[in-house]
Amino acid sequence: MAQTVQAPPRAMPTGYHELPRDRLILTIGGLMLAMLLAALDQTIVGTAMPRIIAELQGFDHYAWVTTAYLLGSTAVVPIAGKLSDIYGRKLFLVGGAAFFVLTSALCGLSQSFLQLVAFRGLQGIGGGILMSMVFTTVSSIFPPAKRGRVQGIFTSVFGFSSIVGPLLGGYLTDALSWRWVFYVNLPLGAVALAVLWYGFPNIRPARTDRPIDFLGAAALVAGVVPLLLALSWGGAEYAWDSPLVLGMFAVAAVMTAVFVAVEMRAAEPIIPLSLFKNPIVSISTLAMLCVTMGMFGTILFVPLFIQGVIGTSATQSGTVMMPMMFSIILGSLIGGQAISRTGRYKLVALFGLSTAALGMFLLSTMTRDTPYWIVVRNMMIVGLGLGPTMPVFTIAAQSSVSFSQLGVVTAITQFARSIGSTLGAAVFGSLLVNRFGSALAEALPPSAQAAIPAEQLARVHNPQVLLNPQISASIREGLNAAGPRAAQLYDALIAAIRTALASSLHETFVGGATIVAIGAIIVIFLKEVPLRKSFADAPGAGGASAAGVGAAERGGT
Numbered sequence: 001m002a003q004t005v006q007a008p009p010r011a012m013p014t015g016y017h018e019l020p021r022d023r024l025i026l027t028i029g030g031l032m033l034a035m036l037l038a039a040l041d042q043t044i045v046g047t048a049m050p051r052i053i054a055e056l057q058g059f060d061h062y063a064w065v066t067t068a069y070l071l072g073s074t075a076v077v078p079i080a081g082k083l084s085d086i087y088g089r090k091l092f093l094v095g096g097a098a099f100f101v102l103t104s105a106l107c108g109l110s111q112s113f114l115q116l117v118a119f120r121g122l123q124g125i126g127g128g129i130l131m132s133m134v135f136t137t138v139s140s141i142f143p144p145a146k147r148g149r150v151q152g153i154f155t156s157v158f159g160f161s162s163i164v165g166p167l168l169g170g171y172l173t174d175a176l177s178w179r180w181v182f183y184v185n186l187p188l189g190a191v192a193l194a195v196l197w198y199g200f201p202n203i204r205p206a207r208t209d210r211p212i213d214f215l216g217a218a219a220l221v222a223g224v225v226p227l228l229l230a231l232s233w234g235g236a237e238y239a240w241d242s243p244l245v246l247g248m249f250a251v252a253a254v255m256t257a258v259f260v261a262v263e264m265r266a267a268e269p270i271i272p273l274s275l276f277k278n279p280i281v282s283i284s285t286l287a288m289l290c291v292t293m294g295m296f297g298t299i300l301f302v303p304l305f306i307q308g309v310i311g312t313s314a315t316q317s318g319t320v321m322m323p324m325m326f327s328i329i330l331g332s333l334i335g336g337q338a339i340s341r342t343g344r345y346k347l348v349a350l351f352g353l354s355t356a357a358l359g360m361f362l363l364s365t366m367t368r369d370t371p372y373w374i375v376v377r378n379m380m381i382v383g384l385g386l387g388p389t390m391p392v393f394t395i396a397a398q399s400s401v402s403f404s405q406l407g408v409v410t411a412i413t414q415f416a417r418s419i420g421s422t423l424g425a426a427v428f429g430s431l432l433v434n435r436f437g438s439a440l441a442e443a444l445p446p447s448a449q450a451a452i453p454a455e456q457l458a459r460v461h462n463p464q465v466l467l468n469p470q471i472s473a474s475i476r477e478g479l480n481a482a483g484p485r486a487a488q489l490y491d492a493l494i495a496a497i498r499t500a501l502a503s504s505l506h507e508t509f510v511g512g513a514t515i516v517a518i519g520a521i522i523v524i525f526l527k528e529v530p531l532r533k534s535f536a537d538a539p540g541a542g543g544a545s546a547a548g549v550g551a552a553e554r555g556g557t
Contacts, residue, residue, distance in 0.1 A: 026199025027141065028150075031134050033192035034097055035157045037185055038130040041104070041123070042069075043165025048178040055178070056113040064117045067232045072124025073131065074418040075224045079217050080129045081136060081411025082270045086212070089137050089407070094196050096129030101189035108182035136410040137200075139398045151391035152336020159328040159387070162321065216262045216270040223255035231422050235430035271412060272405070280400035281409060283526045284393035285416045290519030291353065291389055292420030297428030298360050298512035299324070299382070301505055306375060309368055309502045323376050324383035331387020338388070339395065346528040349392040353520035356385025357513045364509035368502050385516075399529060424515075428508050435507055439500035445492060 049065065084092045103123035110116035134154065142150055172180040230248035234240045263269040276282045303321065335348050359382030366375060394413045401409045 023199050023201065024141065026195050027137070030192050030195035030199055031093075031137060032154065032157060033188060033195065034093070034130050035134045035154055036161060037097070037100065037188050037192060038127040038134075039158050039161035040165050040168075040188075041127060041185065043162050044169035044172075044181045044184070046166065046169065048169050048173040048181045051173050051178040052116070053113075056110070056116060065120050067229070068117045068121035069124035069127065070232070070418070070422060071225055071228050072121045073128030074124075074228060074415065074422070075221045076125045076128040077132045077415050077418065078220060078271050078408070078411045080132045081407040081409075081414075082268075083212070083407075084133060084136060085405060085407035086268070089133055089140060090196070090200055092129055093133040093137060093200065094193060096126050096133055097189055097193050097196065100126030100130055101186055101193070102126075104182045104185035104189070108179040132407075132411050132414055135394055135414065136407045139394075139406045139410060146340055149336040149340035151395060152332040152334075152339075152388070155332040155336075155387070155390045156329040158390075159325040159332070159383075162325045211268050213262070213266045213268055213270045216259060216266050219255055219259035219262050220270055223252050223259050226255070227252035227419075228422055231426040234426060235433060240430065271408060275401065275405070275409060275412065278400055279525075280527055280529070281397045281412070283522055284397040285412055287349070287353075287519045287522050287526070288393045288413050288416040289420040289423075290515050290522065291356075291386070291393075292417045293424035293427070294356070294360065294512040294514075294516035294519065295386055295424065296421040297424035297515065298363065298509055299379075300425055301428070301432065301508055302363070302375070302379060305363075305366065305502070305505050306372070309366075309498050309505070310370065310372065310375070321379070324379035327380040327383030328387040331384045332390060333387075335388020336391060339392070344528060345392050345396050346523065346526055348388050349396075349523045349526065350520060352385045352387070352389030352392070353516055353523060354385070356382055356389065357516040357520060359383075359385055360509055360513035360516060364506050364513060366502070366506075366509075368498050396526065396528075424512075428511055431511060432504050432508050435504040436500055439503040440496055443499040443503070444496040 045065065052065070080092050080096070100123060103119055103126055106119040107116060107123055110119055135151065138150055138154060168184070169181050172178075172184060226248040230245050230252065233248075234245045238245050260273065263271060263273050276285075299321070331352070335352060338348050339345050359378055359380075362378040362381060363375075366378070394410060397409045397413050398406055
């Protein structure tokens with residue numbers, strides 16, 4: 001009788017980069033779904049907010065829904081990154097996705113505005129873990145020279161979500177209910193969870209008994225939360241010099257100092273401060289901060305220019321963002337390919353930052369008479385610059401550290417992205433508001449200032465009159481007391497408001513271009529090390545082992 005010869009079992013992977021092709025495809029698919037899940041949530045909710053406010057009440061705290069998510073997502077990123085270096089990626093990747101889906105359901109079930117704010121804060125924790133883990137996992141699967149192409153694709157998901165999110169949010173809100181902007185995460189999340197659960201092996205570092213820096217984590221959260229609250233509330237809900245905002249800044253400064261002191265003594269710090277002695281990590285982090293600060297300090301106000309200065313509809317002011325998002329997608333794909341083919345990243349970063357700065361400078365040249373197509377052109381230039389830039393600094397920082405530090409260094413760059421976006425929105429938003437009052441006084445003819453009642457002038461020290469038809473109609477009625485000159489005064493006032501807004505936005509765009517140009521100058525000092533094409537020569541490449549792989553295979557995890 002012939003003896004049956006059995007084929008030897010397929011060897012289990014001993015590192016993420018050794019995944020078989022079928023598992024690699026499943027993992028990438030799951031990661032892209034997880035990225036889409038978190039990115040889409042940041043754009044889909046805004047469209048539904050007017051309906052949410054109408055049903056749950058809470059107009060006075062309109063921004064809290066976004067602020068709560070921002071607090072949770074930003075504070076958790078460094079902590080999740082560090083812990084994934086100790087316990088492996090899968091625990092946090094799958095756990096973060098599951099927590100995000102659960103809290104999305106809770107957001108949809110909210111019966112009061114305060115409930116929604118609380119659940120959004122919890123949802124932000126899940127979203128922050130997802131964002132951190134996606135880019136960390138990509139860096140674990142692919143060696144540095146191959147990450148550019150893949151991370152370019154993942155970065156383009158942000159652009160795609162910015163296009164689809166508002167459209168999908170509007171459709172779901174009108175056709176079903178605002179609750180479905182949260183419920184839509186459930187089927188997407190279920191698919192992502194299933195794919196990652198079965199497709200991604202539970203490969204853990206050889207040592208998982210390293211101590212956890214609980215005190216450092218607490219100090220980090222205690223420093224980040226008041227900082228973000230001060231930046232979100234300052235100039236909006238409270239004056240910048242109010243005791244509450246100043247107190248928040250003081251608490252943030254004190255707790256940051258405590259955090260630094262704790263990290264210098266911790267055996268396993270949440271953020272090893274020694275990483276910043278690495279010039280590639282420190283310069284990449286600073287450049288990322290400049291890029292996101294300039295970006296959010298600019299593109300947030302383009303719809304305001306379109307709608308308030310040029311005078312187009314809200315729908316058209318929304319569509320102006322679509323060409324920029326398409327150009328971001330195109331730029332990220334081209335930039336990723338260039339990095340992967342050449343193994344170089346510095347020229348890509350310099351090109352991207354210089355192009356983005358040029359586009360923002362062109363935005364600053366726009367006036368009341370600028371045609372719509374010029375605005376679109378300028379935005380596309382900005383997008384072509386931002387697209388290839390976004391993944392560069394994460395790749396550069398990752399390539400300069402050991403395999404065992406990929407999670408924490410990725411988290412540092414993502415943390416800089418979050419802080420930069422918040423800082424940009426706060427600083428440039430405050431600059432816009434503070435400049436508008438004096439610009440309006442300069443643009444309004446003295447004769448009109450004398451004829452318009454003081455209470456009506458007080459109502460237009462905010463450009464919302466150009467965006468809200470009800471406020472505009474109320475001011476028109478208020479000017480009827482001026483008699484036959486009412487229509488003439490109203491036209492002069494609206495013209496002055498448009499001129500003042502254009503002048504204020506000019507300074508905002510110049511500020512954004514300046515910050516991004518500073519980022520380009522910083523990149524000149526970025527040391528470029530040819531990216532490794534494999535993990536074989538990676539420092540600390542033995543950081544991931546097969547411990548737990550067999551159990552993972554048997555247990556389906």
